[in-house]
Amino acid sequence: MICGIDEAGRGPVIGPMVVAGVLVEDNHLLEKIGVKDSKKLTPMKREGLYKEIVDKTEYKCIQLPAHRIDELMKSQSLNQIEVTLFAEIIDELCPKHSTVYVDAASVDEDRFGRDILREISCTVKMISKHGADDIYPAVSAASIIAKVERDMEIKRIAEEMNQDIGSGYPSDKNTMDFLTNWVNKHGELPDHTRHAWKTSQKILDMNKTKKLDDF
Numbered sequence: 001m002i003c004g005i006d007e008a009g010r011g012p013v014i015g016p017m018v019v020a021g022v023l024v025e026d027n028h029l030l031e032k033i034g035v036k037d038s039k040k041l042t043p044m045k046r047e048g049l050y051k052e053i054v055d056k057t058e059y060k061c062i063q064l065p066a067h068r069i070d071e072l073m074k075s076q077s078l079n080q081i082e083v084t085l086f087a088e089i090i091d092e093l094c095p096k097h098s099t100v101y102v103d104a105a106s107v108d109e110d111r112f113g114r115d116i117l118r119e120i121s122c123t124v125k126m127i128s129k130h131g132a133d134d135i136y137p138a139v140s141a142a143s144i145i146a147k148v149e150r151d152m153e154i155k156r157i158a159e160e161m162n163q164d165i166g167s168g169y170p171s172d173k174n175t176m177d178f179l180t181n182w183v184n185k186h187g188e189l190p191d192h193t194r195h196a197w198k199t200s201q202k203i204l205d206m207n208k209t210k211k212l213d214d215f
Helices: 027-035 043-056 067-073 076-093 107-119 137-161 173-186 198-214
Strands: 002-008 016-022 056-065 099-103 125-129
Touching: 002 067, 002 076, 016 027, 016 076, 016 137, 016 173, 027 043, 027 137, 043 076, 043 137, 067 076, 067 099, 099 107, 099 173, 107 125, 137 198, 173 198
Parallel strands: 002 099, 099 125
Antiparallel strands: 002 016, 016 056
């Protein structure tokens, strides 16, 4: 069996990080339906492939909300958090002696794979590569599931807040405008925001400075 694992939402200031794993007998099915790195697909194409992958494969998805990321990062790095989540996917999804392909989060791709192996209870062959979502169909499929699941959660959060929150990434003007306006109005960050991020602290500091200047 072949398993591919990838994440979506490692860097955003709003919303969860989502890790997904896809298990297949071989790559034939995934190649046939045309999976590729989720970043190279339109939202409509991603959503169509998502439905096919979910219907035709075994998969596992874990969402780690912003507040939980903040808690874990008090004692762990983001890479360590990913290692734990990838290991959880493998233990729950993969039979013994599967070949597991992961998109390495660490600069040292081999070390990232070894760190995962130390945390799992089953025996698998580990292949950890940078850009795995663009190389291995199973990882491409996992990247699609992770991306679509995160997009759905961002949409749900926007509906909950009743505001346009953008994509949740610091590079998104709509996201930054939303956070800045919210903090200026309420004096604190909104729900679903990663407080540990420098972006969040910068916005809070700017608001404090603005209030001092108003005196």
